[in-house]
Amino acid sequence: MSDTAAIELLKRAVQLDGEQKYPDALTCYSEAIRMLLKVVKDIPMSEERKRTAYQQKITECMDRAEKLKESIEQKKGFIGGGRIIQALLDGLNEADYLDKMHIWISCPSAEDDKSLLKRFNNTIHMTTSNTVLCNNCDIVLFAVKAKLIKSVCQEIIKTVDNERLKKILFISIIPGLTISTLNQWLQTGENIIRIMYNVNVAKRNGSYAIASSKTNDNNPLQIYLKSIFDKVADFAGNVTETELDIMCALIGSGPAFFCTAVEGLADGAVKAGLSRQLANTLAARTMLGCADILVSSSKHPAELKNDISTPAGTTIYGLHELENKGVRGAYMDALMSAFNRAQTMADQLAKETK
Incomplete structure (x- = not known):
């Protein structure tokens, strides 16, 4: 059997592996191994060096395939099944x-x-028990209300073996809940990180960031977790917890702020005479198009605004009215208020550890 096809397939596996498309990479590795085994079988015993080289390559492929299989088979658990989790599932389903x-x-x-x-064709396991979930999952994400998280953690440490807890990567998407506070409740060491993402993951157009301890950066489970989120969101980077709280206000609460702007524009169009359905659609698509231009061109928002504003035209008159109403300052205040709320929540949760 020719080794050309096997080598090409192996190159494809490495490429998919590098792109973090792990299930597809595993399939290619497995097929490449099968083909390489046939190649080795056809190599004469007299060509020992060639046989050894191929056998070494097969061993390397098998080792990598086994690690990929272990990663793919890691079980992910969500404590809480609200809209933010459903948005993530929608995005992963679409992917x-x-x-x-x-x-x-x-x-x-x-x-x-x-x-x-029913919505996800029975591809998920549902339970009412956090204990059962922790005993079955390698990655556990907390997505409950801040007022419930302490009691959830207390339940877990009472009912789940401590050695088991130390093997789990715990993730929090709860605004203001610091790694330090969560660690004091779970008492599991350094296996805790925070993630912030938004509902835009439902359409694979979200943003996310990670805050973790320095000792946790190379955790294989964290690397695998990032590969999951990369399928539905753009990675903003590894950040500090304070920066993550700012991102909570910007990317977490931001969609609601944008929706308020879309609603206001649509209301104005309805007042002027457009139908509600058409006004809503056009307002949303106008914002979508502007966002696409800003992201793809790296233009400053003011530059795009200036491009649209012609002397004595309709746009500059409208902008003047927005400035009179203090809209720019209102958005700044909204973000700062959301950020300050996250900081207040952090202080309140920290007090509960004392």
């Missing part, structure tokens, strides 16, 4: 990746509400 994952969700309504199971 054709959800059925390749092992996802558990624990929430009080798991036994009564089967809508999530």
Whole structure:
């Protein structure tokens, strides 16, 4: 058997591996191994050096394939099944990746509400028990209200073996909940990180950032977790916890602020005479188009605004009215208020550890 096809397939596997498309990479590695084994079988015993080189390559492929298999089979658990989790599942489903994952969700309504199971074709496991989830998952993400997180952690440390807890990568998307506070409740060491993302992941157009301890940066589970989020969002970087709280206000709350702007523009268009449906669609698509230009061109927002504003035209008159109403300052105040709220929540949660 010719080794050309096997080598090409192996190159493809390495490429997919580098792109973090792990399930597809595993498939290519497995097929390449099968083909290389046939190649080795056809090499004469007299060509020992050639046989050894191929066998070494096969061993390397098998080692990598085994590690990929372990990563892919890692079970992910979400404590809480609200809109922000459903948005993530929607995005992963749209990326054709959800059925390749092992996802558990624990929430009080798991036994009564089967809508999530139906929506995602039974590709997730539902439970009412946080203990069951922690005993089955390697990655656990907290997505409950801040007022509930302490009691959830207390339940977990009472019912789950400590050695088991130390093997889990815990993630929080709760605004203001610091790694230090969560660590004091879970008492598991350094296996805790924070992530902030937004509902835009539902359409694979979100943003996310990670805050973690320095000792946790090379955690294999964290690297794998990033590969999951990369399928639905743009990575803003590894940041400090204070920066993450700012991002909570910007990328977490930002979509709601933008929706308020879209609603206001649409209301104005309705007042002027457009139908509600058309006004809503045009306002949303106008914002979508502007965002696309700003991201793809790296233009400063003021530059695009100036490009649109002609002397004595309609746009500059409208902008004058926005300035009179203090809209720019209102957005700044909204972001600062959301950020300050996250800081206040952090202080309140920290007090509960004392």
